[in-house]
Amino acid sequence: KAGVTQTPRYLIKTRGQQVTLSCSPISGHRSVSWYQQTPGQGLQFLFEYFSETQRNKGNFPGRFSGRQFSNSRSEMNVSTLELGDSALYLCASSTGRYTDTQYFGPGTRLTVL
Amino acid sequence: GDSVTQMEGPVTLSEEAFLTINCTYTATGYPSLFWYVQYPGEGLQLLLKATKADDKGSNKGFEATYRKETTSFHLEKGSVQVSDSAVYFCALSDQTGANSKLTFGKGITLSVRP
Numbered sequence: 001k002a003g004v005t006q007t008p009r010y011l012i013k014t015r016g017q018q019v020t021l022s023c024s025p026i027s028g029h030r031s032v033s034w035y036q037q038t039p040g041q042g043l044q045f046l047f048e049y050f051s052e053t054q055r056n057k058g059n060f061p062g063r064f065s066g067r068q069f070s071n072s073r074s075e076m077n078v079s080t081l082e083l084g085d086s087a088l089y090l091c092a093s094s095t096g097r098y099t100d101t102q103y104f105g106p107g108t109r110l111t112v113l
Numbered sequence: 114g115d116s117v118t119q120m121e122g123p124v125t126l127s128e129e130a131f132l133t134i135n136c137t138y139t140a141t142g143y144p145s146l147f148w149y150v151q152y153p154g155e156g157l158q159l160l161l162k163a164t165k166a167d168d169k170g171s172n173k174g175f176e177a178t179y180r181k182e183t184t185s186f187h188l189e190k191g192s193v194q195v196s197d198s199a200v201y202f203c204a205l206s207d208q209t210g211a212n213s214k215l216t217f218g219k220g221i222t223l224s225v226r227p
Contacts, residue, residue, distance in 0.1 A: 102213060
């Protein structure tokens, strides 16, 4: 079974630009969650989508948004990029139950200059 | 809110040494507990998990027991190898609300020298 894939793997943007990251979950998984990883803040939950609906949201500004398509693929968008948005963005997929394992992709490394 | 506290790192051990990484949690509900490992340049991989009190998760020689009375989920391995060098994260998923959000500890870097 193919794992979680994320594209692109690396991105360099400048302040004020916007960016879209993509995540393809494991086949059959309906839940996709996004996390931001930085050296200072560690791993922080951004949001979760389940069957095309946002089911949970972390404490991030409205510049961070996402969506999920009918095939469970998800995209995350960050508008008006700031230097502090530089991070590794990780996507995880699961069946959606809290006891189930979340499987992570390799991440997208975003650098904002 | 939910939180996970891991011991401060980094940790450096010699090969074949015993490993303990402490993890305690605070949760409003009855969480599931996880240990994830991250190798350089990669995403997170599940190492083990436990979903109810007194459950023991185990994998690749690593073990952790869900202790509800002490709200802990300490990771142990009897004999570490150089290949175990990585960052280890303790995490919980709370049952309150129908979601699968993970709350992570800050992670600890383990270095194993030959």
